[in-house]
Amino acid sequence: MVKSVLMVCTGNSCRSVMAEGLLKKWLKDNGCGDVRVASAGIATIPGMMASSNAIDVMKREHVDISSHRAQAVSERLINEYDLILCMEPVHVATITGILPGAERKTYLLLDYAYDGDEKPKNLRITDPIGKPKEVYESVLITLKDAIEKLGRKICG
Numbered sequence: 001m002v003k004s005v006l007m008v009c010t011g012n013s014c015r016s017v018m019a020e021g022l023l024k025k026w027l028k029d030n031g032c033g034d035v036r037v038a039s040a041g042i043a044t045i046p047g048m049m050a051s052s053n054a055i056d057v058m059k060r061e062h063v064d065i066s067s068h069r070a071q072a073v074s075e076r077l078i079n080e081y082d083l084i085l086c087m088e089p090v091h092v093a094t095i096t097g098i099l100p101g102a103e104r105k106t107y108l109l110l111d112y113a114y115d116g117d118e119k120p121k122n123l124r125i126t127d128p129i130g131k132p133k134e135v136y137e138s139v140l141i142t143l144k145d146a147i148e149k150l151g152r153k154i155c156g
Helices: 015-029 052-059 075-080 089-098 109-113 133-155
Strands: 004-009 036-041 083-086 106-108
Touching (some): 004 075, 075 089, 106 109, 109 133
């Protein structure tokens, strides 16, 4: 059983933070609060805040990510989590490069969340950093659907 999930993107200021917030909310709302959730980035500045657009679009979901501070992916973090879900293939490659053997628990979020015919053709979640708020809103829609499927999978 999955007891901890680490969401990973590049800067840990948009996608992984949004996914972390959505999953925490889903788990709480569905009585699965015993799963620990965090996020990290493969190329981040530790301590960096979530992007203002990410904070804004998440407010509409009643998820406050304004106190988030970025952290870098590390061997310690990889070892600490049961399941590591990434936004792009480069994130998976970076994690398995840091810790060979992590392949067994590291996946693309969209690949892990969906099964069979539901699986999207494009498994990469667009990086919205520096783009208009509409791109963040599109990423939010993608993440919300995936997180609901993921929640059902790990909460059972």
